[in-house]
Amino acid sequence: METVIELMSPQPICVTFDTPLHACAVKMRRHHLRHLPMTNGDGRVIGVVRDLDVFRRGVLAGSSGELWMPFHDADIDLEAGDVAEQPRVVVRPEDDLAGTLRAKLSTSQDYAVVVDEDGHPMGMLTEHDALRMAQALDGPAAPWLSEDPEGISADEQVADAWERMIVQGRRHLLILDKGRLAGVISLRDLSVGMGAFGREAPVGQIWRGERVHTLRPGQTCGEAAAVMVAERVGCLPLTDEAGFPTAILTRTDLIRALVEHLDRNDGVL
Template sequence: MLVEEVMKKEVITLPPDAKIETALKLLNKHHIRHIPIVNDHYEVLGIVSDRDVRDASPSIFDQNHSEQLTNEIQTIMSRPVITVHPLDFVEEVAGIFYENEIACVPVTDNQKLIGIVTEKDVLYTLIQLTGIHEQSSQIELRVENKIGTLPKITNLIGEHKVNISSVFIYPDKRHSGKKIIVFRIQTMNPIPVIESLKNHGYEVLWPNIPGVTK
């Protein structure tokens, strides 16, 4: 899935000379956590988070609180800013969030801001990709890491006239040379599929149904 499919196109922005109090009001009004800072050409100069603004906001016991809020937003913005392209993949954005410990990236095209992607957007996309929001059943298998294994299993599932909502594959940490395949199939009764997989020699890890998967 591409970034352009999940990004928010309506982005609240501020110029670098805007006041901190303006950012605070926008964050509260629109219930957002990040504001890109842009110039007149809509190029991204920096970004501020709700935490940046909160840390810059004075305590109620501070007598000079009004002066601090009138400081320009560029004094607290983070820069340089990591950005992504609309044709980047969402999983690449997830990697950026993890490696850089950030929760938001502006989306730019030709150096101009066109959208924004947050951790919440990526998490929701993951939920969609897993198919967990649909009525379905999950089957988890341990298989040898051999060419042709996946199409054999999908063909076997297809013989039961069952659609596959999603497939995830990852290395088996406990068994070198093996993979874990997680299928989500569009049926509330996976027993016939599980029995067929077992009869063809596949190791079913989940669901653990007595008399079927043991």
């Protein structure tokens, strides 16, 4: 049986209740993190700060990329404790991996916190971690596709695209040119772009024409996961022969496939 410790990212970087939001943003940017466990005076986990909750309130800008620019004056003095959420999946290192991933999928949270017997943080189990294991899946990716992917025009303002992502809980939007797939932009791209170009800049000013990684017909889940891991992308659109997007495969879709495989094989990959 696969266990949590085999997949978790150990020694998480943590914050406390009174850590300034600016410091949270810098930690996330420097270490490429989406989640920061929040601990109390005894070192026990009491919450988690997500990148969504940080960067919906401001962006990092300046030549160093570490100048905090809040969107509203009321958010200038915010601290980690003001934005942290309660983790719904808290597990031990020896817990069953399939059960942990299944529990995570049943929530709106994309992580599980791993603690010791006293509640001290030992690691984080995220979708990025699960994706590494999903590379071993040999079943077809097609059954796990999400249809009707969300798209935007390159002329749309960054602030509007940002708001759409936040409201809909999305981390990626397809950039369309006359309905055809032109690119993919992430929430992190938008947060960086707002700091550099402002909220009213067009999406096309942030997206610089990088190569679009797509799902090929007939690809397996493992092959798709390998592309996501190697290219550090969170989704693979599927297009028809004319270049119009018809579906999309996300990290979450692949984790569902991984859980289904573990369930069918008594928790063994």
